[in-house]
Amino acid sequence: MQAHQRMLDPTPNGLHSGESPLLQTLGLTKRYGDFLANDSIDIDIWPKEIHALLGENGAGKSTLVKAIYGLIQPSAGEIRWQGERIVLSGPSEARSRGIGMVFQHFSLFDNLTVAENVALGLDGKESFKDMSARLEQVSKTYGLPLDPRREVWQLSVGERQRIEIVRALMQDPKFLILDEPTAVLTPQEADQLFIVLERLKAEGRAILYISHKLEEVKRLCDTATILRGGKKVETCNPRLETAASLARMMVGGEIKEVKAPAGRQTTVPRLVVNDLSLAPSEAHGVRLEHISFELKGGEILGIAGVAGNGQDELFAALSGERLSRDPGTVVIEGIAAGHLSITQRRKLGAAFVPEERLGHGTAPRMRLSENALLTGHAASGMVRRGFIDTAATLKTVDRATETFDVRKAKRDPEAASLSGGNLQKFIVGREILRNPAVLVVSQPTWGVDAGAAAVIRQALLDLATAGAAVLVTSQDLDELAEIADRIAVMFHGRLSAPLATSEATREKLGLLMGGSSLEPKEAAHAVGA
Amino acid sequence: MQLVLEKRAERSNTIALVSPLIAIGLTIVTMIILFAILGKNPLLALHAYFVAPLTDGYSLQEIAVKATPLVMIAIGLSLCYLANAWNIGAEGQFLIGAVAGSWIAVKTQGTDAGAWVLPAMLVLAAAAGALYALIPAICKVKFGASEILTSLMLVYVADLFLDYLVRGPWRDPHGFNFPTTAEFDPVATVPLLIEGGRLHLGSIIALLVVAAAAILLGRTIKGFEIRVVGAAPRAARFGGFNANQLIILTFAVSGALAGLAGIIEVAGPVGHLQPGISPGYGFTAIIVAFLGRLNPLGILIAGLFLALTFIGGEQAQIAMKIPLDVTKVFQGILLFYVLACDSLILYRFKLVFPNRQVARGTG
Ligand SMILES: Nc1ncnc2c1ncn2[C@@H]1O[C@H](COP(=O)(O)OP(=O)(O)OP(=O)(O)O)[C@@H](O)[C@H]1O
Ligand SMILES: [Mg+2]
Numbered sequence: 001m002q003a004h005q006r007m008l009d010p011t012p013n014g015l016h017s018g019e020s021p022l023l024q025t026l027g028l029t030k031r032y033g034d035f036l037a038n039d040s041i042d043i044d045i046w047p048k049e050i051h052a053l054l055g056e057n058g059a060g061k062s063t064l065v066k067a068i069y070g071l072i073q074p075s076a077g078e079i080r081w082q083g084e085r086i087v088l089s090g091p092s093e094a095r096s097r098g099i100g101m102v103f104q105h106f107s108l109f110d111n112l113t114v115a116e117n118v119a120l121g122l123d124g125k126e127s128f129k130d131m132s133a134r135l136e137q138v139s140k141t142y143g144l145p146l147d148p149r150r151e152v153w154q155l156s157v158g159e160r161q162r163i164e165i166v167r168a169l170m171q172d173p174k175f176l177i178l179d180e181p182t183a184v185l186t187p188q189e190a191d192q193l194f195i196v197l198e199r200l201k202a203e204g205r206a207i208l209y210i211s212h213k214l215e216e217v218k219r220l221c222d223t224a225t226i227l228r229g230g231k232k233v234e235t236c237n238p239r240l241e242t243a244a245s246l247a248r249m250m251v252g253g254e255i256k257e258v259k260a261p262a263g264r265q266t267t268v269p270r271l272v273v274n275d276l277s278l279a280p281s282e283a284h285g286v287r288l289e290h291i292s293f294e295l296k297g298g299e300i301l302g303i304a305g306v307a308g309n310g311q312d313e314l315f316a317a318l319s320g321e322r323l324s325r326d327p328g329t330v331v332i333e334g335i336a337a338g339h340l341s342i343t344q345r346r347k348l349g350a351a352f353v354p355e356e357r358l359g360h361g362t363a364p365r366m367r368l369s370e371n372a373l374l375t376g377h378a379a380s381g382m383v384r385r386g387f388i389d390t391a392a393t394l395k396t397v398d399r400a401t402e403t404f405d406v407r408k409a410k411r412d413p414e415a416a417s418l419s420g421g422n423l424q425k426f427i428v429g430r431e432i433l434r435n436p437a438v439l440v441v442s443q444p445t446w447g448v449d450a451g452a453a454a455v456i457r458q459a460l461l462d463l464a465t466a467g468a469a470v471l472v473t474s475q476d477l478d479e480l481a482e483i484a485d486r487i488a489v490m491f492h493g494r495l496s497a498p499l500a501t502s503e504a505t506r507e508k509l510g511l512l513m514g515g516s517s518l519e520p521k522e523a524a525h526a527v528g529a
Numbered sequence: 530m531q532l533v534l535e536k537r538a539e540r541s542n543t544i545a546l547v548s549p550l551i552a553i554g555l556t557i558v559t560m561i562i563l564f565a566i567l568g569k570n571p572l573l574a575l576h577a578y579f580v581a582p583l584t585d586g587y588s589l590q591e592i593a594v595k596a597t598p599l600v601m602i603a604i605g606l607s608l609c610y611l612a613n614a615w616n617i618g619a620e621g622q623f624l625i626g627a628v629a630g631s632w633i634a635v636k637t638q639g640t641d642a643g644a645w646v647l648p649a650m651l652v653l654a655a656a657a658g659a660l661y662a663l664i665p666a667i668c669k670v671k672f673g674a675s676e677i678l679t680s681l682m683l684v685y686v687a688d689l690f691l692d693y694l695v696r697g698p699w700r701d702p703h704g705f706n707f708p709t710t711a712e713f714d715p716v717a718t719v720p721l722l723i724e725g726g727r728l729h730l731g732s733i734i735a736l737l738v739v740a741a742a743a744i745l746l747g748r749t750i751k752g753f754e755i756r757v758v759g760a761a762p763r764a765a766r767f768g769g770f771n772a773n774q775l776i777i778l779t780f781a782v783s784g785a786l787a788g789l790a791g792i793i794e795v796a797g798p799v800g801h802l803q804p805g806i807s808p809g810y811g812f813t814a815i816i817v818a819f820l821g822r823l824n825p826l827g828i829l830i831a832g833l834f835l836a837l838t839f840i841g842g843e844q845a846q847i848a849m850k851i852p853l854d855v856t857k858v859f860q861g862i863l864l865f866y867v868l869a870c871d872s873l874i875l876y877r878f879k880l881v882f883p884n885r886q887v888a889r890g891t892g
Binding site for chain 1: 748749750751753756757760761763764765766767768769
């Protein structure tokens with residue numbers, strides 16, 4: 001029982017001898033029906049420690065931290081806080097003891113301001129004015145700039161996350177849980193976050209950090225606990241491991257490399273955007289300005305850029321969630337489609353994967369089969385004369401489950417009960433299985449574990465090889481480098497000219513993402529020469 | 530020990546079925562207290578309300594007759610509510626349907642018009658109800674006006690319009706100045722199912738409406754669209770469904786059903802147009818819709834149950850002198866408990882026993 005021995009000495013580096021852990025779980029178990037989401041997990045969290053919690057999608061990470069935060073009641077086992085057994089009645093009790101949490105899926109009200117959202121999440125009795133003042137002060141101290149008066153819907157994902165972090169910090173927690181905080185951040189935003197986390201650690205707090213980005217874990221974390229299939233398999237020092245060895249422990253085997261199939265041929269243009277300009281639909285949205293590109297069959301175009309630079313607006317304009325007055329601005333399969341609805345565009349062979357999976361890509365409280373119907377009703381033979389073919393919708397669920405290894409507790413659960421990464425696999429699978437001619441996908445591997453990310457990227461490559469045109473928006477430059485043929489950068493609603501991936505160095509992309517253009521520099525060179 | 534509400538991972542289907550029953554149970558307990566305060570014997574009162582009407586054939590027929598408009602209106606409302614469109618004005622659409630259908634009856638009175646009269650009345654009533662419901666729907670879609678307010682206010686317009694007609698142009702000249710039209714001709718009357726009884730063809734139509742709604746919501750893409758627009762608006766837009774079109778459609782359908790219920794009531798049990806043709810069917814149907822969980826079969830059962838309270842209320846008034854308004858109190862309390870119990874579908878009560886020692890430690 002190797003794992004057991006490790007349990008007796010949970011700190012391989014022996015740092016904490018003498019002290020007692022801040023938080024401990026002993027045999028923590030959470031059961032959903034016959035399904036064990038957490039199976040007798042022991043974990044020790046020490047003060048002044050950044051502790052990584054790793055595992056594949058559906059390994060039980062979110063379940064474990066939800067139990068620690070009092071959101072769900074464990075079926076068995078116990079939680080000890082500063083050496084004493086506690087039973088949490090709910091998150092507010094956890095917060096009052098000094099446990100804070102930043103969720104994988106944000107819980108903010110779009111129509112309220114930053115300050116109002118923070119006020120709703122706090123349990124204290126201070127006045128709104130005092131609270132706002134304290135909010136500004138905390139956000140300044142930790143270098144997390146926020147305007148308390150802005151409404152949440154106007155904010156980028158990174159800014160939204162900042163609200164959650166500041167809200168947690170305002171409670172002055174001894175122990176902070178972050179569930180996949182960097183999944184949605186740009187590298188720069190992530191770096192800023194790490195500075196904050198290091199600082200919190202130096203202040204003597206403990207941090208439990210869930211992430212699928214192993215390099216980042218090696219850089220930041222002192223300890224790592226690895227879950228597989230609801231069980232703890234290992235506690236180790238990530239700095240002494242490689243990303244590959246961590247991944248092996250998570251999966252219990254090797255991870256497949258993504259292989260670009262040889263002999264990919266580009267064919268005719270399947271998605272063309274001509275001088276697309278679009279006023280923002282919301283007061284603080286981004287105006288799209290003169291966007292043009294051409295995407296041929298067999299080609300993958302990557303769009304990089306800091307979130308909130310018009311990617312959402314571009315997605316809406318391409319998908320038909322927003323229409324443009326001039327039909328010629330968006331051409332799908334040779335047909336002017338700027339004025340066509342999303343359903344009509346799907347009938348032309350286009351498919352779309354938005355970045356937000358709960359509430360946009362799926363209806364959270366509906367079953368997977370119904371969510372298959374959500375996008376499949378247009379063109380997948382799921383509807384005959386207005387009647388739903390339930391068997392066909394279930395078949396889509398089964399095929400996506402099989403092809404993309406979607407792990408779930410039963411055949412057709414509600415979307416909201418899937419783990420974040422598994423839902424993402426389902427959504428991507430649902431669209432890819434329709435064999436689209438054009439696929440527009442945002443953040444395809446957002447929160448997906450390394451193994452599944454490889455499967456999804458491979459599927460995108462295979463789709464392109466089969467002749468589809470694929471447009472990928474991603475904040476993960478490594479991902480774009482791995483699969484895209486060309487990369488363009490979005491900044492303030494404009495799209496740069498695409499660079500061939502071989503020429504798209506991090507430096508060049510970084511410049512474009514910061515708003516500088518490449519040409520003037522070259523022009524300056526020319527003058528100098 | 531502490532009682533906490535924990536969010537359920539999935540909505541509980543058992544609770545979805547049981548929650549209306551819990552609500553009814555709580556309502557009855559409250560009513561017992563109320564009866565006691567009124568100085569009536571609660572057991573006798575409950576017997577008058579819920580048991581007596583079930584014991585004779587006449588009352589049973591009367592329950593079905595009362596349930597007919599309730600169920601038809603509530604089915605339409607449930608479509609609106611599922612799609613997040615808040616039609617509160619079914620009462621007005623009911624009255625306008627009654628007026629429009631009656632127009633044909635009044636105009637053909639005493640002529641030798643044939644069997645086309647009743648079908649024409651039904652069609653016209655449904656069309657008028659739909660058009661009347663479209664006013665708030667279009668105001669909502671075009672100008673963003675709250676459909677809750679506009680649909681509600683139009684109830685009073687319809688009410689007064691009907692009042693004007695039966696006191697003025699349509700008044701029965703031989704009616705001793707009562708505000709009523711003349712009795713409709715036989716061709717303008719909804720046929721009875723049992724000779725000499727009360728049960729009429731409208732109840733069959735109501736059953737057909739229930740079946741159609743069940744098929745619509747459970748099997749068709751339109752029904753899916755209605756459900757998803759209400760449950761997840763953004764995902765619905767991504768799915769290609771247009772929420773505004775759906776507001777128009779569901780308002781029109783619910784208006785048509787309310788209008789149809791209106792003419793069936795007038796051309797059936799009442800037999801002529803007069804003020805007070807509805808004891809608030811359009812409002813009670815809101816309770817029926819929610820008590821029935823916005824589900825067609827549930828609505829059928831809930832409709833029968835609320836019809837029972839109407840009949841029971843009348844019997845309790847006759848037998849025990851309990852004011853008729855107690856029925857309305859009952860219905861209001863019931864809606865309150867139904868909505869409260871609904872939170873149990875998404876949340877569960879949980880008893881938690883925090884360790885006292887620790888609690889003191891941090892306190
Ligand atoms: N409410 C629930 N009902 C049924 N099964 C559930 C429920 N919540 C979670 N599960 C299952 O428990 C497993 C663990 O889920 P969890 O969200 O903890 O995974 P995770 O490790 O956080 O994954 P990810 O990296 O994808 O976020 C999943 O297989 C999920 O389907
Ligand atoms: Mg998770």
